[in-house]
Amino acid sequence: MPELFEELGLKRDEYDSICEILGREPNKVELGMYSVMWSEHCSYKSSKEQLRKLPTEGPRILMGPGENAGVVDIGDGFAVVFKLESHNHPSAVEPFQGAATGVGGIVRDIFTMGARPIASLDPLRFGSLESPRTRYLFDGVVAGIASYGNCLGIPTVAGDLYFEEAYEENPLINVMCLGIMPRERLILGRASEPGSIGVLIGSSTGRDGIGGVSVLASQEFDETSAAKRPSVQVGDPFTEKLEIEACLEMLDKGLLLGLQDLGGAGLTCATCETAERGGCGMDVDVGKVPLREPGMEPIEIMMSESQERMWALTSPDNLDEVLGICEKWGLDATPLATVTEGDRLRLFLDGVVIADVPASSLAQGPEYHRPAEKPAYIDKVQSADPGALPAPDDLGAALMDLLGSPNICSRRWVWEQYDHMVRLNTVLLPGGDAGVLRVMGSSKGIALSCDCNGRFCYLDPNLGTQIAVAESGRNVACTGATPVALTNCLNFGNPEKPTIFWQFVQSVEGLAEACRQLDTPVVGGNVSFYNESFGEAIYPTPVIGMLGILEDVRARVGSAFSREGDHVVLLGDTAAEFGGSEYLKVLHGKVEGKPPALDWEAEKALQKCLVRAAGAGALASAHDLSEGGLAVALAECCVQGGTGAHLELPGTLPAPAALFSESQSRAVVSVPAQRLADLEDIAAELDVPLHILGTTGGTSLEIKGMLELGVDEMSEVYDTSLEKLIAGATR
């Protein structure tokens, strides 16, 4: 059936492999199942080879990639589960529901491992806010995340947000979720006991998102997207909330053998993956699936991506109790599969076999070695010398421009729409470097940060990705936490284009190097390809989600200057590095040059210094230096704490570089006078450069010989710019 396999997104050689596996031509149902499971989204066929380069193991890692989410042992009997995922294309079609169902999907990945979801983060990328469409998408996405996450009672504690022309038609809506559990509650998505029963729990199955994976997630985005609209779904957070409670109750009672959520590729994926991981086969009665619409064909039932559905495996002895708990929570639950010996996934309708394939052949899928070729633009952009551009006449005005720029100004408008406090764990509110949660029943804390500077990755994908990891590690270290593991969402263009694939390979290699350096294994993640609009790829955007652990949550450090008379100290050295900087973009309208250099020894020493100083109680505040450099970091510390500072910068670096360079491995900290010696000792021992800049206090930020700005006037611009930009005001 040549027309059909092409329509379903399969290639000729893939179709031939299917025929070889089965020893015959597949029927329509089987072909549909292969088409979704072998799509890029489900099979990782282009990325698999590269992803093997990533370090995924470590003493704390209980479960690396391959299950629904990675699991890390944080001690005291607790394990955390976390993962980052994308919902880019659905959100570009319908921002509210696309983002909402994105939250729903990642949250299911977390509680399906046995963990209670306790925090969400949302890294978002949009086009320029000057475009009305961007404003529409941005407003809808934030409202969608809020509506779903708030209803579930999962606090959204952090995120990051960039506006760049490169994301104009293809915004990035990534969502991260973290859950926590007693270690022994960990459960896997496996069907490993023949005779056990598969139960479908939750919403009924409709024609939602049929072929969503193959059509929406695995092809470029173009004018015909509008015609694909029926794939959009309406989220039902209430049902998902009930599923969380019901599943955790079943797990606490030890009633389940395996648990999996239904996401991309729906029931096909849930059945074949659980069978494959457990080394078993499965008989599935398709006729028993509760349907929302009449006349659905088996292929539609198997491919449907209806939201808020779970797949539980239980022994026949526990089945009644499982169904009883579902009934208590008002959830539909239908037993419709039996785990079998062997490897066959067999579908039945009215007692007749309608599909019979090896489960592993669906779940494992093909693997490609894609050609990679360095894009021509790299040498061109890197050869530019941003340092040669004229310095601004008025440094204060330049800083004000940066503070009001869309990528720097306060994100309060966003995070006040998210319930960021529910569950009483959020001990550092959003707005700082990382979200910090306490762990009830332990003295520990968890710090979380999402980061990726897409400009750096565009200019140099390898170095840019290393910087993303360094920054996310630095962000959690600023709160006093040691970075221990990370998840990622690798957002790229069309991997079939060698220049795009080159970016991907470079980025993965940079990620692998950074993970080895920082000793933070990758415990899971997601690859999102085909992020292109009308043939133009987005910036390569490997978003990093970092997990840090605070041994004692009471030692956490915020980023605001909140006391008078503390010493302000810059840790780390500054060079004139403007490549890809916010200064270059905002003041000169350019994205070019080389990203700042990254010296891993200096970076690791700085992070250790921050963690040790926080643990010793020597820091009143700590803030990472990133977009906008030292000047922006100092202004943020002042604005957030409502306190000024009187400072003088050391060295002979010219003003623009001293203020706005984005050199890596730096942080600005404030230290009570009597603790300065302690910080100096720690910094000296770790060989971290330390510069005393002055003291906190007063109502203005004064940097001697360079600028003086009132905290109030900076606050006015910093706090209100985003809201004004969304309202369509021009800057």
Add this chain to the structure above:
Amino acid sequence: MRFGVVVFPGSNCDHDCFYVLEHVLGQQVSYVWHGDTDVSGYDCLVLPGGFSYGDYLRTGAVARFSPVMGAIERFANAGGYVIGICNGFQILLEAGLLPGAMMRNTGLKFICRFVDIRVETSSTPWTSSASVGQVLSAPIAHNEGNYQVDTMQLEEMKRHGQVVFRYCSPEGSVLPEFNPNGATEAIAGVCSIEGNVLGMMPHPERASEAEMGSEDGLVVWRSLLTHCGVNV
């Protein structure tokens, strides 16, 4: 005291209220399932925040018909202490246990932030340890906190001292710019004529530990405990 925290499908602050009552205040606490019809044995029932039934029809509209609500009504009419927080407040309004109704925030957005509220009366069990005019810092987290009540009803409520909290400036002035949701006369919390039933939009359970940024919410819990003769 024995507290019962009512769990409706979609409640999501049940755990938080339970935690504060048990771990911070050292009281006896149990969950009360929405299907239960017997609430005897409790001294105080807490209707927590959340999105009961997804708030899909109107906030609190479906939960109000839960089997447990009949029992709660009898409990309240017999003088039992009932506090509804956020969604719990909305349910009490729908159930007619408190006067008024809730509309969407005037900004049409969900708002989660710390606000200041002024104590308007210390003659309720919930504010007996506070002083009139005292300003408390506590978070709100809602989409529908725009409290509405008609003028006649409001006058009667004022006569009976039923307006318990108002949104205000950090210094305690009730000004429009400190009213986050458009509520009539900046009302943040009201009680029944007898004072035993309280509804409030701000979350006292989120402001009951220094660790969480404010301990001002303890005033509500401690007032009740003191009022009931429990040493705190």
Add this chain to the structure above:
Amino acid sequence: MARARVYITLKEGISDPQGKTVLRALKSLGYDEVADLRVGKYMELELDGEDKGKLESRLGEMSEKLLANPIIEDYRMEVEV
């Protein structure tokens, strides 16, 4: 002056969590005769003009562009001149 009414409902096949929840609530209150329920939006408009055909076409445009989300919603309208 003309009066118009616009009814907006979710498209057939799109799941309607609101409708499903309200349906369950009615059933739990004993209203077993309710077989299905969909939640939608209802709007009343006052329009300047007398030409029914033209008003309908303008209102259709408004519905497509703003009042309904054509990706997930259908609309129906009534215009009384």
